[in-house]
Amino acid sequence: MKIQQNISLKKYNTFGISVNAKRFISVDSVYELQQLLKVEKNLFLISGGSNMLLTKDIETLVVHIDIKGISIDKEDEKAVYLTVNAGEDWHEFVLWCISNEYGGIENLSLIPGNVGTCPIQNIGAYGVEVKDTITKIEGLEVASGKLVTFSNKACKFGYRNSIFKNSHKGKIILTSVGFKLTKKEHQLNTSYGAIEAELISKEITKPTLKNISDAIIAIRKSKLPDPKEIGNSGSFFKNPVISQSKFLELQKKYPKVPSYSVSNADVKVPAGWLIEQAGFKGKRFGNCGVHEKQALVLVNYGDASGKEIYKLAQKIQESILHTFGISLEIEVNII
DSSP, X not given: OOOEEXXXXXXXXXXXXXXXXXXXXXXXXXXXXXXXXXXXXXXXXXSSOOSEEOOSOEEEEEEEEOOOOEEEEEEOSSEEEEEEETTXXXXXXXXXXXXXXXXXXXXXXTOOSBGGGTTTTTOEETTEEGGGTEEEEEEEETTTOOEEEEETGGGOOBTTBOGGGTTTTXXXXXXXXXXXXXXXXXXXXXXSTTHHHHHHHTTOSXXXXXXHHHHHHHHHHHHSOOTTTSEEEEEOBOOOEEEHHHHHHXXXXXXXXXXXXXXXXXXXXXXXXXHHHTTOTXXXXXXXXXXXXXXXEXXXXXXXXXXXXXXXXXHHHHHHHHHHSOOOOBOSEEX
């Protein structure tokens, strides 16, 4: 293990923000990480860099988690149980599962980031959340360096949430994730969003896992920018959940407001729709802006600082609160 000095983190975050790490190290095994924890406790972890906005140089030791590997723990006729190490690219893992006819995460195709970060915010898309396939999480306790295991229930998953964003934040370094995926009788989810329309356009009546993945990839590419081409972190804000009474007020003024029922008392409203109605979609503000095809995505046109993008996010939050009386919560971690 070699600690490097003054390393740019531009290629380690999908926003492409150019900040420096005073000290930087990349680890590719749990053992290396345990050895590091014997001498260093104050760490800044980075993996796929897909869910963060860096607004300043990092003074603490930056540790790039690059632990790779996929293993089959057990399987039967209907299901397979996998352990996937934290440094595996999420989308590549999804494609690997599809090539092996393992079902359950095909709706989560093309989400940027690595496997180790997917449980932290319980990634989700097109009617599916990753928590529904996770069996366990393994990680190292920062304080002791011991390997610990969390059951699905212990993770306390919620909408874009888990204990790793709250009570255990900074205390556990996730090293692997366990999944249970189907081998047959897949529970296909095609009713959410534009999936059905995409399948119909391709004249697909009995979709396979690959058909669904391909449809979602096509939808995402038509709406979302590729971080390799223009810096972004995907969805910047959470979709707000409001009361039924608040929604009825909103609906009177905006009859076409889209919504998704959460419970008898609550309704989820797309944050992207609110931002678009407020006039931000496609607008550029200096070196950053709101994507022209998806208002939920903030983009870096090449030279934006993290502070510029954060100021834009705050401006959007203020506008949505003033216009609709709804508070938008930022999904991305602001560093």
